[in-house]
Amino acid sequence: MNDDVRKIIYGTITVFLLGVMAWISIIYVSACGVTLTCNRGAPRVDRTPIPTLIPATLPAQDVSWQSEPPAAPPASSDTCRVSAVNFIGAWATSQTPKSTEADPFYFVDKDGKNCEANFSEALALFNQPNLRGADSLACTSCHSGDLTVAPAQLDLSAFAGIIAGSRREANKPKGVNILGGDWKASLLYDFLVNAKPNIPGHEQALSPETMISAGKPFAGPLPTATP
Numbered sequence: 382m383n384d385d386v387r388k389i390i391y392g393t394i395t396v397f398l399l400g401v402m403a404w405i406s407i408i409y410v411s412a413c414g415v416t417l418t419c420n421r422g423a424p425r426v427d428r429t430p431i432p433t434l435i436p437a438t439l440p441a442q443d444v445s446w447q448s449e450p451p452a453a454p455p456a457s458s459d460t461c462r463v464s465a466v467n468f469i470g471a472w473a474t475s476q477t478p479k480s481t482e483a484d485p486f487y488f489v490d491k492d493g494k495n496c497e498a499n500f501s502e503a504l505a506l507f508n509q510p511n512l513r514g515a516d517s518l519a520c521t522s523c524h525s526g527d528l529t530v531a532p533a534q535l536d537l538s539a540f541a542g543i544i545a546g547s548r549r550e551a552n553k554p555k556g557v558n559i560l561g562g563d564w565k566a567s568l569l570y571d572f573l574v575n576a577k578p579n580i581p582g583h584e585q586a587l588s589p590e591t592m593i594s595a596g597k598p599f600a601g602p603l604p605t606a607t608p
């Protein structure tokens with residue numbers, strides 16, 4: 382009698398365990414197939430790791446000018462072509478203690494034309510990336526108005542900063558004059574045209590051959606001497 386009860390209990394337990402194992406197997410096989418690696422168990426990829434490339438609908442931008450100075454446009458009487466270095470030099474040497482941001486300055490362009498320009502065009506060059514060759518940073522990306530971070534405490538982002546000069550520790554109103562009386566002896570000229578491999582941001586120099594279009598022809602003799 383006792384044996385019968387025990388058989389029934391063991392039998393029930395065995396059947397129950399077999400049932401559980403069969404059930405797990407059915408779930409496993411239906412999910413994974415007859416395999417031990419269960420690749421199907423990996424989470425489904427709804428997004429590929431590489432973003433889908435959307436075909437460009439606009440023509441690619443022409444960036445060739447960024448590595449090479451643009452070709453000179455056909456000589457026309459209403460534009461002036463000048464080397465960027467000479468253009469900045471013409472502005473720098475035109476500065477007297479009385480000069481303001483609004484004063485025009487004058488230069489002779491590469492074709493010998495008398496031309497007139499204003500400070501904003503010189504400032505634009507300090508703000509322009511790639512001026513000194515492909516991937517060169519704009520001067521103002523380092524020499525910004527925030528003197529606590531600007532290298533050499535030099536702000537090239539505004540007239541006042543350029544005039545105030547460099548090395549203005551603790552925001553001193555006046556620092557080292559970067560314009561110089563003699564343009565080619567000035568700090569600005571030196572740091573523009575001479576590559577300085579050891580100074581970050583100055584690995585590339587501005588070639589005196591880099592031509593820009595700036596200013597406009599000026600009728601009559603130039604009011605001031607130009608370099």
Ligand code: HEC
Nearest residue numbers: 518519520523532533547548557559568569572580581582
């Ligand atoms: C990547 C940052 C960076 C860029 C961009 C940069 N400079 Fe500089 N510049 C420096 C550093 C760094 C120094 C050296 C600071 C020092 O000696 O304490 C320096 C020094 C100078 C100095 C000398 C100041 C002095 O008193 O010694 C001048 C002038 C100058 N830069 C002008 C320019 C001009 C003009 C441009 C753009 C054509 C330019 N910099 C772009 C980082 C930069």
